[in-house]
Amino acid sequence: MESLNLQNVTFLLVEDNRFSARLAVSILKNLKVARVEVVPSAEDAITLLxxxxxxxxxLVDWLLPNMNGSDFTKQVRTRGITANAYIPIIMITSWSRIAVIEGARDSGINEILAKPVSPLSLYNAVVKVIMKPRPFVRSATYFGPNRRRSNDPKRTGPDRRMTIE
Known part of the structure; x- marks a missing residue:
């Protein structure tokens, strides 16, 4: 597989743990990304955006001071914090309980990675959000990437989301 050139890609890393932030920045620098801004809280990220x-x-940690990564994601998706509510969001977390994973998925996260993140797992997640973006779904209770990774025509019924953007 040919590698993806990330020299024009800019990242915002929302991570309060200095070690985790340094690790992610190191990985991104080795991937030769254009720019990485790091902030320690969702509030700082909102201000910057x-x-x-x-x-x-x-790139968002789940466990942040005052607001978790899922709540931050919901605000990015629905509150006009940034001009691009469709921005790819990758959550990086050490909390791998099913409730955290489901909450992240239901908040509009594009991808989720478990800490400690490896260079390959981060690169693969970045490639997915750039090369294979999922269409966005808007309903009364959700706005974010389609949580289903494939379009199965056999899925029907009242729970099937109909609005894909």
Whole structure:
């Protein structure tokens, strides 16, 4: 597989743990990304996004001070914090309980990675959100990437989401 050139891709990393932040930045620098901005909280990320900073991809920890990564994602998707509510969001977390995973999925996360993240797993997640983006779904209770990775015509019924953007 040919490698993806990330020299024009900008990231915003929302991570309060300095070791985890340094690890992610190191990986991204080795992938030769254009720019990585790091903030320690969702509040700082919201301030930066509202100031006009437009990253191509958000990397978000789940456990953050005052607001978890899922709540932050819901705000990015629905509150006009950034001009691009469709921005790819990859959650990186050490919390792998099913409730956390489902909450992240239901908040509009594109991909989720378990800590400690490896260079290959982060690269693969970035490739997925760039090369194989899922269409977005909007319903009364959800706005984010289609949670189903395939379009199965056999799925029918009242619970099937009909609005795909």
């Amino acid at each position: 509202r100031s006009g900073f437009q990253p191509d991809i958000l």
